[in-house]
Amino acid sequence: MKLIRDFAILLACLLVGKGLATLLPFAFPGSILGLLLLFFLLNTQLIPLSWVHDGGQLILRHMALLFIPVAAGLLGYVDLLNDGLGLIISTALSGLVLILLVVGRLYQRMQS
Known part of the structure; x- marks a missing residue:
């Protein structure tokens, strides 16, 4: 019975998030809105x-x-993934480096 309540709350947040997403004038994932609502x-x-x-x-x-x-x-x-594998890996690595640099810089600013 407890799991039913747990899933009902999670599902309600998801459905409310999807409902809010349809009301927005721009495209936004309803699942993210539901997650923010649950948070x-x-x-x-x-x-x-x-x-x-x-x-x-x-x-x-x-x-x-x-x-x-x-x-x-x-x-x-x-076959499509093999053709673009180098681009996929380089994009993922450059994104990772960029995120690390930005987070490190923000951390340094917050500490001083």
């Missing part, structure tokens, strides 16, 4: 963490299973 509700303690903890842990424990369909779908594009 707000938990942070303000309008919803206690114990109400969603077990359901969230269950989802996290089985998260790898949720990525199997995505990985299987990518197998249809192996």
Whole structure:
């Protein structure tokens, strides 16, 4: 019964987020809005963490299973991925370096 309540709260936040996304004049993922709504509700303690903890842990424990369909779908594009592999890796590495530099610079500014 506890898991049903946990999933109901998570699903309600997702549905409200998707509803808000349809009202926005620009494209924005409803799942992100739902996640922000859940964060707000938990942070303000309008919803206690114990109400969603077990359901969230269950989802996290089985998260790898949720990525199997995505990985299987990518197998249809192996030749396309091989053609752009160098660009993909260089973009990911340059993004990582850029993020590290920006976060390091912000940290230095906050410390002084």
